[in-house]
Amino acid sequence: DVKVTQSSRYLVKRTGEKVFLECVQDMDHENMFWYRQDPGLGLRLIYFSYDVKMKEKGDIPEGYSVSREKKERFSLILESASTNQTSMYLCASSLQSDIQYFGAGTRLSVL
Amino acid sequence: ILNVEQSPQSLHVQEGDSTNFTCSFPSSNFYALHWYRWETAKSPEALFVMTLNGDEKKKGRISATLNTKEGYSYLYIKGSQPEDSATYLCAFTRTSGSRLTFGEGTQLTVNP
DSSP states (O other): OOOESSSSSSEEEETTTEEOEEEEESOOOSSSEEEEEEETTTTEEEEESTTTOOOOESSSTTTTEEEEEEETEEEEEEESGGGGOOEEEEEEOOOTTTTOOOOOOOOEOOO | OOEEEEOSSSEEETOOEEOOOEEEOTTTOOOOEEEEEEEETTTTEEEEEOSSSSOOOEEEEEEEEETTTTTTEEEEESSSSGOOOOEEEEESSSSSSSOOOOOOOOEEEEOO
C-alpha cells in the first residue's frame, strides 16, 4: 500500500514564526503536491513538484515556499506565518497515472 | 484556473435511500475525471478515474458515469449506509501527469 506521511496532525504556531510542514511518501512517486482545505473552498493547490529540486506554483502560492531535496520528501514552508494561513494542509503524491494518494493532513492554527 | 463545480454542497439522506450528485467541468482539452471519498479524520481516497466519454465505473454500491462532451459526471450510491457518510470530491485534469483541479465537494450524511 502507498503510504504518505505528514509529520504532524495538529500544529499551533504564533504569527511571524517560520513553519515547516513535512511530507514523506514511500512509493517512489515522481509527483508531489501540497493543498490547503478551507470550508466552502475545497482543496486548493499551493505548490507541486514533478521531480527532485523542481517546483511549480499552484493556485495560491503566496506566502509559501517548498523544498524537494529528495524524491520521497516534499516540504511546505511558511516563511512568516499569518493568521490567514490557519487551515488544513494536505500532501499528496502520484505516478503518471494521476491517481493521487493523500496524507492524513495537518491542521495548522496560527495565533 | 479551471472551474469544477459540484452539487449539491451537502446532502442528508436516510439509510437505504439511493442518492446521486453531480460534477461539472470544462469540456475542452479533457484528459481525466477523478472521484475521491474523504471521510472525517481520514485521508481522501480515490474511488474512480475515468477518461473516455460514456465511461461507467462501479465499486460495490457506488457507480459513476462520465459525459466529456457536455462536461459532467454523476456519482450514484445505491442503498446508502451510514458508513457512506463522507465528502465526495471530483477533480479534473487536462493532460496526463498534470495537476488536478478539485471541486468543493458534496458532503453526504446518511442517517441510520
